[in-house]
Amino acid sequence: MKKTFLSLLLLCSLPVLSQDNGQDTFVQNLLSQMTLEEKIGQLNLSAGEDFSTGQAQSTNIAGKIKNGQITGIFNIKGVDKIREMQRIAVEESRLKIPLIFGMDVIHGYETVFPIPLGLASTWNMEAIEQSARIAALEASADGIHWTFSPMVDIARDPRWGRIAEGSGEDPFLGGAVAQAMVKGYQGDNTYTGNDRIMACVKHYALYGASEAGRDYNTVDMSRIRMFNEYMYPYQAAVEAGAESVMASFNEVDGVPATANKWLMTDILRNTWHLKGFIVTDYTGIEEMTAHGIGDLQTVSARALDAGIDMDMVSEGFLSTLAQSFKEGKITEEQINTACYRVLVAKYKLGLFTDPYKFCDTQRAKTQIYTPEHRSIARKIAAESFVLLKNADDVLPLKKQGTIAVIGPMANTRSNILGAWSVSADLSKPATLVEGLKEVSGKNTRIVYAKGSNLTEDAEYEKRSTGTGHTLYRDNQTNEQLLNEALSAAQKADVIVAALGEASEMSGESSSRTDLNIPDVQQDLLKALLKTGKPVVLVLFTGRPLTLTWEQENVPAILNVWHGGSEAAGAIGDVLFGDVNPGGKLVATFPKNVGQIPLYYNHKNTGRPLPEGKWFEKYRSNYLDVDNEPLYPFGYGLSYTQFEYSDVKLSSSTMEANGNLTASVTVTNKGQRAGAEVVQLYIRDREGSVTRPVKELKGFEKVFIEAGQSKEITFQITPGLLKFYNYHLEYVLEPGEFDVMIGGNSRDVKTIRFTLH
Numbered sequence: 035m036k037k038t039f040l041s042l043l044l045l046c047s048l049p050v051l052s053q054d055n056g057q058d059t060f061v062q063n064l065l066s067q068m069t070l071e072e073k074i075g076q077l078n079l080s081a082g083e084d085f086s087t088g089q090a091q092s093t094n095i096a097g098k099i100k101n102g103q104i105t106g107i108f109n110i111k112g113v114d115k116i117r118e119m120q121r122i123a124v125e126e127s128r129l130k131i132p133l134i135f136g137m138d139v140i141h142g143y144e145t146v147f148p149i150p151l152g153l154a155s156t157w158n159m160e161a162i163e164q165s166a167r168i169a170a171l172e173a174s175a176d177g178i179h180w181t182f183s184p185m186v187d188i189a190r191d192p193r194w195g196r197i198a199e200g201s202g203e204d205p206f207l208g209g210a211v212a213q214a215m216v217k218g219y220q221g222d223n224t225y226t227g228n229d230r231i232m233a234c235v236k237h238y239a240l241y242g243a244s245e246a247g248r249d250y251n252t253v254d255m256s257r258i259r260m261f262n263e264y265m266y267p268y269q270a271a272v273e274a275g276a277e278s279v280m281a282s283f284n285e286v287d288g289v290p291a292t293a294n295k296w297l298m299t300d301i302l303r304n305t306w307h308l309k310g311f312i313v314t315d316y317t318g319i320e321e322m323t324a325h326g327i328g329d330l331q332t333v334s335a336r337a338l339d340a341g342i343d344m345d346m347v348s349e350g351f352l353s354t355l356a357q358s359f360k361e362g363k364i365t366e367e368q369i370n371t372a373c374y375r376v377l378v379a380k381y382k383l384g385l386f387t388d389p390y391k392f393c394d395t396q397r398a399k400t401q402i403y404t405p406e407h408r409s410i411a412r413k414i415a416a417e418s419f420v421l422l423k424n425a426d427d428v429l430p431l432k433k434q435g436t437i438a439v440i441g442p443m444a445n446t447r448s449n450i451l452g453a454w455s456v457s458a459d460l461s462k463p464a465t466l467v468e469g470l471k472e473v474s475g476k477n478t479r480i481v482y483a484k485g486s487n488l489t490e491d492a493e494y495e496k497r498s499t500g501t502g503h504t505l506y507r508d509n510q511t512n513e514q515l516l517n518e519a520l521s522a523a524q525k526a527d528v529i530v531a532a533l534g535e536a537s538e539m540s541g542e543s544s545s546r547t548d549l550n551i552p553d554v555q556q557d558l559l560k561a562l563l564k565t566g567k568p569v570v571l572v573l574f575t576g577r578p579l580t581l582t583w584e585q586e587n588v589p590a591i592l593n594v595w596h597g598g599s600e601a602a603g604a605i606g607d608v609l610f611g612d613v614n615p616g617g618k619l620v621a622t623f624p625k626n627v628g629q630i631p632l633y634y635n636h637k638n639t640g641r642p643l644p645e646g647k648w649f650e651k652y653r654s655n656y657l658d659v660d661n662e663p664l665y666p667f668g669y670g671l672s673y674t675q676f677e678y679s680d681v682k683l684s685s686s687t688m689e690a691n692g693n694l695t696a697s698v699t700v701t702n703k704g705q706r707a708g709a710e711v712v713q714l715y716i717r718d719r720e721g722s723v724t725r726p727v728k729e730l731k732g733f734e735k736v737f738i739e740a741g742q743s744k745e746i747t748f749q750i751t752p753g754l755l756k757f758y759n760y761h762l763e764y765v766l767e768p769g770e771f772d773v774m775i776g777g778n779s780r781d782v783k784t785i786r787f788t789l790h
């Protein structure tokens with residue numbers, strides 16, 4: 035009853051919809067009634083009180099909403115709170131313009147999926163889309179209609195904690211994931227119902243290339259590298275119809291992205307044709323004063339001029355644009371354009387028709403964290419795990435005997451979720467111990483000991499377990515903790531060591547220079563191995579770690595990332611063989627930190643190392659470690675084995691307007707059915723500029739029964755062979771190309787063709 039009344043009230047007091055009911059007419063009409071201050075207010079986004087990642091916070095939010103000085107709020111949770119803020123906007127502000135509500139719904143809402151790096155490791159685009167679809171369903175049921183996702187920054191440096199939030203090092207795969215996520219959130223972009231949310235592609239651009247892997251650090255790269263290796267995922271997301279884009283914190287070509295007109299206007303708007311709006315990152319405008327390009331008024335005007343439409347948290351637009359307008363530094367048309375784009379987004383969402391469209395309290399009660407969503411999340415989590423080693427078939431475990439589950443990650447709920455699980459209830463996920471008990475059943479005894487803290491240094495542990503993700507540091511000595519672990523291990527037939535990173539040890543502002551499993555945990559692992567019992571390392575991590583010692587000494591390693599709210603059961607499903615693991619790495623695991631950046635799609639140099647050698651004087655190599663990664667891009671084992679044979683091309687030549695078919699037979703040689711990610715790489719052997727030694731250009735995930743074979747085919751089209759040349763023209767150049775097919779980027783079978 036109340037809802038109808040409010041909507042009517044709103045409609046009466048807003049500009050009357052034109053006869054064609056058109057978006058443009060409506061928004062232009064509304065704009066024509068707005069004061070300059072009200073227009074600027076529509077460009078100002080405020081952080082809610084629930085969660086923040088920076089310093090500045092707007093005060094007196096309610097007062098500002100009434101004054102028309104806030105366009106939307108992000109990271110507040112709860113439909114009641116959202117409804118109340120919306121009420122203030124549509125009942126108490128002059129023009130009654132509804133607010134937009136955003137949130138970092140990054141890998142699920144309350145049903146949490148694996149961190150994005152894990153999600154990408156499924157190589158299953160339907161599953162990724164489904165995870166975004168469920169995230170949209172749950173978030174929209176709780177009042178949210180805009181998410182700051184997908185994060186599509188290419189990252190080749192695992193020191194950077196935010197590698198956890200993206201799809202790893204490859205632009206082709208990254209573009210596919212970006213499109214799947216946009217589709218999952220937005221559907222067909224009509225927002226006719228109330229269960230789709232707008233996506234925001236971030237962080238544009240090149241944020242993942244920060245120097246030394248230190249967060250927010252300087253980026254400097256050639257344009258040819260940008261376009262061939264980093265830009266595609268942003269472009270792909272825009273092409274998939276993403277409604278908004280977030281500017282990155284870093285500089286690009288010496289100008290912070292937030293004020294970079296070439297980036298925002300020439301490329302994003304004029305070349306890729308973004309239709310939606312551009313928002314800054316958290317205090318992105320204010321931070322440009324620290325970058326050293328001017329005071330708040332100057333940088334705010336520069337951001338608007340560059341093409342930014344919405345200011346997140348800085349209040350630089352709010353506090354200075356009117357003055358800049360008076361001084362002739364910006365035009366009203368620029369403000370109108372930005373305001374228009376923001377209002378169009380609200381219109382498209384349907385907020386002018388019903389500002390409470392996403393405030394249905396019944397949905398909030400029944401559609402969040404449902405058994406159905408959770409069972410899908412469990413399946414996807416299991417699919418994201420990567421089996422790194424399995425000597426002597428230690429895995430899968432039998433559902434019998436005694437299993438000692440040992441380590442600081444064995445008995446935690448909040449740390450199983452992963453970074454950016456801001457909307458989850460941290461107390462809900464099962465612990466690994468609980469998950470293993472559930473799956474292993476009555477005939478198995480599970481014993482537990484913590485064994486060690488996360489890190490020796492209590493302060494380091496504190497920094498790595500913030501925002502509620504505590505590991506409840508144990509004040510016993512290392513020796514006491516170890517003794518407890520060894521006595522639990524004595525009782526066991528098998529040891530499961532649950533080690534690695536806590537949730538907040540990767541993600542934003544969590545860069546590391548040492549990528550080993552932390553000190554006390556390694557000591558624990560060594561002591562457990564000395565018992566002589568079989569040890570399975572269940573590795574929790576948000577990034578590639580350096581596992582050289584572990585690879586040599588631990589019989590089985592299952593990398594489970596941070597698998598989300600249903601991870602514990604999913605780990606049980608895989609450890610006990612109910613699910614056969616099939617995840618494949620999307621970021622290279624180096625042997626040591628000194629090899630970084632290490633990525634599969636590198637250039638050859640003029641002095642490449644001859645095949646089969648690991649050092650030769652005056653070649654491009656190191657004295658102390660070979661050039662190879664520990665685990666290459668695309669790598670991951672299964673409980674079965676796949677064999678590749680009959681790699682063929684439909685022809686050894688291709689015309690510039692033609693195409694080719696590449697095919698391969700994949701046979702499951704083992705005893706179990708399983709999924710394999712068949713990967714196709716291409717190398718351009720002679721270009722007008724140097725080209726990478728291989729680039730992913732196709733993949734297919736296939737399920738093959740034991741003993742069966744499948745033929746997989748890939749179409750090689752001219753589009754797959756194009757690249758940006760020295761003049762940044764996107765070209766197809768004739769010459770020889772290698773086609774490589776295999777189950778990872780290293781172990782491939784090669785065949786060649788010539789493009790005429």
Ligand code: BGC
Nearest residue numbers: 087088109138182236315316
């Ligand atoms: C992060 C963004 C995030 C924003 C809002 C920033 O610190 O860089 O990824 O969307 O905060 O929470």
